[in-house]
Amino acid sequence: MRSSSYIFKSIFNNLKEALKGSQQDFTTGSIRKAVFMLSIPMILEMMMESIFALVDAYFVSSLGPNAIATVGLTESVLTLVYAVAIGLSMGVTAIVARRIGEKDPEGASQTAVQAIILGCIVAIIISCIGILFPKEILRLMGGEPDLIEEGFGYTQILLGGNITIMLLFLINAIFRGAGDASVAMKVLIVSNGLNIILDPMFIFGFGPIPEFGVKGAAIATTIGRGCAVILQLIILFNGWSKIKVGFHNMVLKMGLMINLVKVSLGGIGQFIIGTSSWVFLMRIMAEFGSEVLAGYTIAIRVLLFTLMPSWGMSNAAATLVGQNLGAQKPDRAERSVWKTGKYNAWFMVFVSIFYLILAEWIIGFFSQEPDVVKYGALSLRVIAAGYIFYAYGMVVIQSFNGAGDTKTPTIINFFCFWVFQLPFAYAAAIWFELGVLGVLLAITFAEVLIAVVGIVWFRKGTWKGVSV
Template sequence: MLNPKIKQILKLSIPAAVNNFFDMFQLIIDMIMLGRVSPASIAAVGVSMQFIGLLYAIMSVFNVGVSAIVSRYIGAKDKENAEKTVFNVAFISFLFSIPITILSFLYPEIIFKFMNTSEEVKENGIIYLRILSITFPMLFIEAVLYSSLNAASDTKTPLKIGIFANIINTILDYILIFGKFGFEPLGVKGAAIATTTAYIISFLIYLYLFLSKKLILSLHFKLDKEIIKKSLKIGIPSGIERAITYGSFLVFVKLIAEYGTYTLAGYQIGLRIEGLAFMPGFGFTIAAMALVGQNLGAKNPEEAEKSAILTAKIAAIFMGFMGLFMIFIPEYIALIFTDDKKTIEEASLYLKIVGISQIPLAITFVLSGALRSAGATKTTLFINGFSLWVLRIIPAYILSKIFGNILYIYLAMTFETYIKALILYYIFKKGDWKWIKI
């Protein structure tokens, strides 16, 4: 029989992991279907999603802030202030999304010029990103609502919404990309319309549930400057950290793009497959954030530490198991996305290398999330910023120039993952995060 603590962790993490899987699945469906169109279509959507990743980094200013504060209020059994926090953070995130939406809609070509993609990839990517940009304000608000539910230990509601949105996306992808049931085949444009529609429906469901007070939390419509200041104080370092992280990913992709469209397409497929292995890690990260925040709110820091360490151990087992598939059968997994032999070879090389780093990656996910939930966002900002640029990007660039082989770029990435996991474990066990006041 399972230990009650393990059962609690699994109860929180499994729905969150499955929901994250469906978020990834939505993109995977796009790429699988577009893989039957052309490698350039895959690359275009993949590069677009790198930008969306940067967008989610900016959203983390609000997501981490609302998660840390709401989880503490829930632990302290102060529901009114928890609900007030949700409304205030959602409101400020919406205001912040407006200029980003306008710039993304008017000038989507900037990202593809920066990535130095081929003209065909750029043309397809502009179409995809411009259509998707109209949903950005909704994505900002939904991310806050989603994070607040997770912080309150409700990971099942986001899962149900995610499943429904994915069904919509999959059906529309099939109809619009290939032109079924009398529709004109739209390729990348069809994928963008399908994903946009799914995002809109998902947002409307969240909004209805919060407004109808059918969930553990609702919206308390009262502006509070102190709550906004508090959330930004916690969230801004996390947002900077995520922006640095995804900015480094963009630079990383730029290095890879120099090896040609097939290598870039293979990397994007490999990244999506690795993303499936991330899902348990993300789920356990959400569990760790909720448990750490709630235990700190209940004035029980020792239990917060024990919960985070146990969560990291379970996450390492799950992600290590996923890593075995990436090491031993990468070709068969890549075949799901494309039948292009060269692209499969490139994707397989990436998967074999990163498969060996899944266990330290799990530790990195969980302990970073635990530290953020405790309010130690400046600490994670420094560790992740230093690690990504000094231990990953710079060595990858130097090795690429010396050897001219993509293998060394991937090896640099794997080395950095191991070192960062060790640093985070040391900082977490040191325990200074237990006494941070929010």
């Protein structure tokens, strides 16, 4: 029997190695260690990404329900940008991981460049829409006239500067696919540090910086993410990770671009389905007033903080699947998924218990208004009740994506979100007059359905034969 001191020392050494970002071959050795080495920096990376939302919610909450609701409505629209960014990221991670597994770092570098070019093109198109039509976007989402006048600047800046979001996701996906999860984590630590410092300065004013109100949160977040993107590019061009991009790579290669788009389309599709569903749910919530919308917005941001670590473990599974398929080890890829799912489930059970017990206290940290706390706490409890299903569902879905099989999750999302969740939410909330509870039940039931269908499909093993 190993002593407890030996076990703790081994965990501490592995933790230090994971955070340091030592070069690893994840196609050999202990699967448990591989999951640990990838998950720790990916969990921290995802938590850093969600801190953007939490910090904004914390500072903006003091400006009143309209400001919080503006953030919620804008973020629901911005999730469409996230859908494209994350969908492209899935394709990037899958192809880069496969090239690394095949011991082809030059092929991985070429894919990285095509991803950056594609991301810039998409971001410019979205920027034009966001800069020209911010009021129309908020009006379409059901924002009241005073909310639109107070908050359209926030929407304009975040959508106008979406290239920072797009590239942040894409370049970190390159690092993750290469197994350099710690690099992505460190970039986001820098970015979040800037956001925490700049948020109160631009929202409330500081020295020569005027008071921008809710618009200041968008300015601070865009600056923070922009600095992170610059750092990412420096790392890529200087070869401070497994992938080095040189000026000889900076050419458009249509073959690689088409392959990237082909693999990414499923990922974009599945997230557009999921996030458009999110937008419609937010639109239904808007029917019940700003206080309800504010409580729901705070709850979702808190939930995202703990869903991001779960997403981090899911990303670790995707990288392991991609690299092991590239190394012709499909059985090892499958074992990696089940182990990651089990660890994720234990984490999510603990978090759901925490939310069920302390829901009012958590929401009360962001707002003291009774209705905001009431509906925020209800949102936390109902959604967290299905967390153990989310754990396995997220890992399995990401594993399909890591294999390059982005079509299967798209089909699952289509039926679970559009065919089931949206009609259920509308019927329960409006027709059967369950109100907010009806929307929340739709969210939880849909995620449970995704987990069940995903596991059944994953067991068929068709994903093992996908080539990218």
